[in-house]
Amino acid sequence: MRKSLDEWLRWQERLNPKEIDLGLDRAREIAARLPIQPPAGAVFTVAGTNGKGSTVACLDRLLAAAGFRVGVYTSPHLVRYNERVQVAGESVSDDGLIAAFERIEAARGDLPLTYFEFGTLAALLVFSAAQCDAWVLEVGLGGRLDAVNVVDPDFSLITTIALDHQDWLGESVEQIAAEKAGILRSDAPAFFGDVDVPAAIRARARELGTRLRCYGEDFAVVRRRESWCWQGAHVRLDGLALPDIDDDAAIRNIALALSAVEQFDPAIVTAGNVAGLLGARRPAGRFQVVAGRPQWLLDVAHNPQAARVLRERLDLLDEPRETTALVGMLADKHVEGFVEPLEDVVDRWVVASLSGPRTQDGELTAERIASVSDRPVEYAGAPAAAIELALRVTPGDGRILCCGSFHIVGPALEALGLYS
CATH class of the missing domain: 3.90.190.20 (Mur ligase, C-terminal domain)
Known part of the structure; x- marks a missing residue:
């Protein structure tokens, strides 16, 4: 008898005695055995202490407005596990997840995947099967050893760095930043979305020869009384409506997403697409x-x-x-x-x-x-x-x-x- 989604999830929780078991070897080995095909468009990977969910939502909406079929992977979920894996704005069905889990189980042999690794590989299978032409992947914990990092991003985004998860990522902001900088690649533009850029992120970008674009340096925002302006590398948008949460954190998240999308395709960054983004409902549970x-x-x-x-x-x-x-x-x-x-x-x-x-x-x-x-x-x-x-x-x-x-x-x- 076929397992239900709940049965699969309970079983995954018991498969590896460690809920968090950082490392890429297991997930990378199994990914190589699966029919995971990177998208024709681009992969955007988002790491950071706070603001990841909002930035992911901005990327999703901008890419969808340009006609892309977007696969979005986030964690954790609020109520139903299916929230984590979305295709074209819709959560994947139980059957879709179960089919992916069955393929992973057939491929894994005796490797003890964690709950998060199972979910990450399932998302990549779902996106491949659905022929998504853009992927937006939210890192679960850190970056360097997170299962999401088995995929090479075309664009690496880091939102903010602050103290959190010190047991796994380190006791200082710089140690945490070094872990999150693990998503950077030599051939993928990188973006940092806060005003204080940790030295560890700049150092990793220099080491790889990665072009690092930072908020306030390479892209910027000018706030006015009733509007704001975004300035990117090639595009400037004036007279933008203020978001319903009118604070620096919300605008930085939007600016970060705009900058990454601008590097992918400047034609997507239009006043109309930004207006649609600002008018969309925020993700649940965000203020x-x-x-x-x-x-x-x-x-x-x-x-x-x-x-x-x-x-x-x-x-x-x-x-x-x-x-x-x-x-x-x-x-x-x-x-x-x-x-x-x-x-x-x-x-x-x-x-x-x-x-x-x-x-x-x-x-x-x-x-x-x-x-x-x-x-x-x-x-x-x-x-x-x-x-x-x-x-x-x-x-x-x-x-x-x-x-x-x-x-x-x-x-x-x-x-x-x-x-x-």
């Missing part, structure tokens, strides 16, 4: 405001840098509200550093326990929050119970700020009936 009593605000921010951006965006909202922070965090996250930027806009913390690998007991998360916060902190248990408690303690004219992990934002979206 997603849901009207109601109380108001909900859902954001997958999960490290200190992302929390600082979230704090800046909260200042852009209409007026302060009594706010309950509904959070769940993985064990490898800097909880205290995440709490600090949000402390003065949160009136109470409700903490959930998350399920799956790399999770820590929610009671420990609550203790860590309480160690640095003067606000009340209450541990509620599973996400469903935490959502119920947050609704009970938040006044109708207040706000529930749901953040800290994909694994708490996803259940909240389901509870709100916003996921289908």
Whole structure:
């Protein structure tokens, strides 16, 4: 009897005892046995600490507007695994994933792939079978040894570098930058999307002879009161409408995607295509405001840098509200550093326990929050119970700020009936 998708995923979680087992040898060997055909157009690989999902979405929309059939691979997912693999804007079906998993299993022999490696190879098979002519691949962790790096990119993008995943990537920004610079190739233009370029990225680009284009140096943004201008290597766009999230991080992500696409084909970078990009709905869980009593605000921010951006965006909202922070965090996250930027806009913390690998007991998360916060902190248990408690303690004219992990934002979206 054929396994269901859920059965395949549960089996993959047990196949390799390590959830994260960095290295390319296994995935590269099996990829060579599979009918994976690089696209006729281009491969865009996106790494970075924060902003990857938004940058991937921008690339997808720009390429689709130019008529490309785009395959997009992202992780993690909010609710359904299928979200990770999209073709022409649609999540791949269970049957499509199962067929890819079956081919990988037939090819792998006794090599113990990780859950992420299985998913990455499946995405590449799906894109090949669907004859996608452009691929946009989001790195899962780091870059140098991430399974996505089995594919040679035509364009390498790094969004930002900050402290996160130190257990695997290193304790300093420069060590983390060196890992993420592993996606660079000698024959592929590279792009960095923040103002402070780590020395490790510049050094790796010099070593490879890669042309590195950086925000503020090789492409730039000029903000005006009611519009903004983007200047690339060959194209300048004036009078662009401000995005609905009008802050530096959002505009940097758009500028980064525009710069990579400009190098691929300047004809794609038009005011009309950018207008379509700005008018499109943001990916779910990215500063997603849901009207109601109380108001909900859902954001997958999960490290200190992302929390600082979230704090800046909260200042852009209409007026302060009594706010309950509904959070769940993985064990490898800097909880205290995440709490600090949000402390003065949160009136109470409700903490959930998350399920799956790399999770820590929610009671420990609550203790860590309480160690640095003067606000009340209450541990509620599973996400469903935490959502119920947050609704009970938040006044109708207040706000529930749901953040800290994909694994708490996803259940909240389901509870709100916003996921289908």
